[in-house]
Amino acid sequence: MASFTKLGICVLITGLIWIIPTPDGLTTEGIRIFAVFLGVIVSFILRPFPMGAMVVLGLMVLAASGTIGIKEALSGYGDSTVWLVVAAFLIAGGVIRTGLGRRIALIFVSKMGKTPIGLGYSLCLSELMLGPVVPSNTARGGGILAPIVQSISSALKSEPAESPERAGAYLTLVGAHANLITAAMFLTGMAANPLVAKAASSVMNIDFGWGTWALGAIVPGLIGLALLPLVVSWISKPTLSDTSAAQHSANEELTQMGSWSRGEKIMTVVFVVLIALWTTKPLHGIHTTTVAWIGVLILIFSNTEKWDDIIGNTKAWDTLIWLGGLLTMANMLKEYSFISWFADNVGAFVQSTEGLTLVILIGLIYFYSMYLFSMLTAHIAAMASIFLALSVTAGAPAMVTVAIIAYFSNLCACLTYYSTGPVVIYFGAGYVGPQKWFKAGFLISLFHLAIWLGPGLLWWKVLGWW
């Protein structure tokens, strides 16, 4: 399908909803914002043009038609969560450029890589260390770890066409799914996570910030990472048992890298400062976004990152454009009462179910609806706030609902091989075919549900979330 046919479909959808008579209890603005929002979401799925272009188009249709003012249309670009993500992208640039990300992964491989399972754990630990500060799960998985997985597999003489089962298939699956667990664990683990936090704040008035997000995820997340290498070894057993060749190659690469550079050392300091300040927020009260920018400033003033690296970080500015605009629309849907109207009307259907059962039901639908989407971000943007609003109307316990939607937003990417950037990249390496990926994905979805709805729910009970 050509770009303009796809664009036409999006425009048609928006146009049709735009012109239907406004339903009772809804403002004209409300239905128009929804029309544009839906068109934009459909464009995320069809992808006629880059997300940012479609979001700006949506904003300008709303502004030019006088539906919302230009100030409202641009309000998302002054949002603190958006600038947290921008800062995290700028820091991630440093993690990659200084080579620190690569070194961390290689160290784990060299220490723990004697067996395939040990290699699996080294991937999980690398993901866990990088998760909080590399907000693009694509940069983390696809940019830092996937290349390492491929070079390890090659070193182990496991090639996609001939001998994927030796080690490559196993390591690919562990790498991809570990990436999704760490994406779920941190507000700054994946670029679209702030959409959920924002929805929680605007729909339910709950502050699900960096600390709260990580607190709720720490127990089920660590259990997940601890078990993942074992579970995957059952799903896709590596035929190789001794992988010390990978250790050797990692050691060689580490020797090549030489001693720690000044940039890597400063980057490590920034890491420590960020995590320390983020986790101790109640003590000093400095906003998460301010903390992230302090990190960026350290990198700039220590000359670890050049100003040209900052303004040339295209991923950061791309994300600013689409995330800021999307947040504006999500806010406007709420401001102009679309969300409450929708929840009131659809909520009646789910009123019969109650409390925790309802939350779990909603969580399961949210999780498996990912089969219908080709991209995590589109799924989150389309469904998260609607599902939250639904639960509120139906009287579900608030905190646990937010938690489930937040974490499932990333975990559900396990289902397909085209759900998000790093998964596409890992799949693209060719060690695991489509059918096998689907089968493994479904099994791993059961694994996730068992953990997050088992020990997870218990942990959230301890936290008093339900």
Add this chain to the structure above:
Amino acid sequence: MASFTKLGICVLITGLIWIIPTPDGLTTEGIRIFAVFLGVIVSFILRPFPMGAMVVLGLMVLAASGTIGIKEALSGYGDSTVWLVVAAFLIAGGVIRTGLGRRIALIFVSKMGKTPIGLGYSLCLSELMLGPVVPSNTARGGGILAPIVQSISSALKSEPAESPERAGAYLTLVGAHANLITAAMFLTGMAANPLVAKAASSVMNIDFGWGTWALGAIVPGLIGLALLPLVVSWISKPTLSDTSAAQHSANEELTQMGSWSRGEKIMTVVFVVLIALWTTKPLHGIHTTTVAWIGVLILIFSNTEKWDDIIGNTKAWDTLIWLGGLLTMANMLKEYSFISWFADNVGAFVQSTEGLTLVILIGLIYFYSMYLFSMLTAHIAAMASIFLALSVTAGAPAMVTVAIIAYFSNLCACLTYYSTGPVVIYFGAGYVGPQKWFKAGFLISLFHLAIWLGPGLLWWKVLGWW
């Protein structure tokens, strides 16, 4: 002086003001915001680090100290004028990349370039056409026209070392000063102009938008451009009288460029659409910023600009960072009553003078204070809103005050050879030495004052501005 010594000076200035006891009638927040603002402005002059880095540092000091909230600190990044400038930078990228800017200049040279004066007029006309849509006067002057001036001069056998007087010196001066006139004529003619418009709106509650700005400038601006080539020919007479060699070389280059590309045609359409919508705003009411982004969207959806060009436009993102942050600080100075406090206290001294005389006096001080600055943007950021507030307190006629400050903000860059990007670039070509540049600059400053305080003032009287 090393970067960190310079940074130390800025920090010292901020620190000293931060700790002095708060003067009567001023809040602690007010004095602290001023302390940070002043430190940032001084950094613009000393340049220890890029402007954007210093602005973000300032914002984060204010946020981390709890002086202002993170929401307030980031509010400038959702400002419509900031995004107008970003859009204009993105459009300027297209003007340069499609080659349209170059073609426009070459066409004028080929049509009017028979004599040096004719060449001068072709530069003025090119500047006039590009002024409204290329908001970086550096991109316009330094990126598009200065290279053409140099290639013309070479074609005329006028070289910096041997024969600058043949044509090069003359064309350099016309090019540089024409650039400053068009920078003054349009809100989107120079990146820092919005700072003046914003100050007018926040200090005086006057909407000095794109249309008003251009309306006030059109008469004195056109007179200035019409006389500039003649005035410069008196200041620095070209010894060559027949420049048809330049015409030939322009014709050759046009032949090389071939027929109009699709990109150039679309770019021209965007030009026309933008100017049409900007000048007819009262009829349709679409916000200037929305119009600019419609232009950007046309470029994207017609595939004239790639999305990667958009997110890779480092100048746009650089400007977003410093301009957005600086606007925040300027707003906060007003919000926390620093501006009114300052004007109340200093205003007493100028109370004796009255009305128009006062405005002109303030305008002259503002103009020639540029001798103390090494950069236009720093001059505007430091002085514009203070001078506006002063005039208000002293009871000066409002509109004409804004007009004088707005236009003088750019015209005053005529004084030195290091006042703004394009001037530095033209100077750097070597056709005009420092002493000569200073002398020419001073004469041209008198020329500007004669026009803008002569026919200019009359025109503003016709518009009812005083």
